[in-house]
Amino acid sequence: MRVMVMVKATSESEAGKMPSTELLAAMGNFNEELVKAGVMLAGEGLHPSIRGKRVRFSGSQRTVVDGPFRQTSELVAGFWLWQVKSMEEAIEWVKRCPNPMEGESEIEIRPVFEAEDFGAEFTPELRAQEDRLRAATENIANRPR
Numbered sequence: 001m002r003v004m005v006m007v008k009a010t011s012e013s014e015a016g017k018m019p020s021t022e023l024l025a026a027m028g029n030f031n032e033e034l035v036k037a038g039v040m041l042a043g044e045g046l047h048p049s050i051r052g053k054r055v056r057f058s059g060s061q062r063t064v065v066d067g068p069f070r071q072t073s074e075l076v077a078g079f080w081l082w083q084v085k086s087m088e089e090a091i092e093w094v095k096r097c098p099n100p101m102e103g104e105s106e107i108e109i110r111p112v113f114e115a116e117d118f119g120a121e122f123t124p125e126l127r128a129q130e131d132r133l134r135a136a137t138e139n140i141a142n143r144p145r
Contacts, residue, residue: 002041002112003082003090007100009075014048014068019100026098034082039093043080077101087111 019027034040049067056063069075078100084090090109099105115127122130 001084001086002114003084003087004110004112005080005082005090005094006076006108006110007045007078008106008108009049009072009077010101010103010105011072012101012103013077014050014072014075016048016050020102023098023100023102027100030097033096034080034093039082039084041081041083043078045078046076049075073106081112 031040031043034043049069052067052069054065054067054069056065082090082093084093087109094107094109097107100107115122115130
């Protein structure tokens with residue numbers, strides 16, 4: 001199963017406070033463990049929400065809202081995409097993670113939808129389209145920059 005592992009933002013991360021050399025090294029070592037174990041598919045830190053945008057949808061209308069966004073506890077400061085055998089395995093990996101912030105912090109784990117989760121509504125044609133798109137995104141990810 002794939003899971004999205006989200007590091008929740010804090011007032012410090014939203015203020016743009018960068019992690020220490022020690023934390024960067026600890027996270028680098030943790031990420032290396034994840035890669036060696038075949039767990040980590042992707043992972044990145046995110047800039048504070050002041051540099052972000054939101055697009056609100058209301059019928060055919062689109063409204064762009066500039067950051068920063070107020071509810072820090074609802075914001076994401078970084079993420080991983082992992083391939084694990086179970087939610088329990090994901091939890092065990094998160095428990096081994098260095099604290100991503102200087103003070104208290106929180107990491108959320110959520111399963112990623114797989115094709116079989118959608119049932120009959122996910123027709124063979126839609127499944128074929130999804131397969132084509134996944135192959136194309138893998139090609140983009142593997143391209144030299």
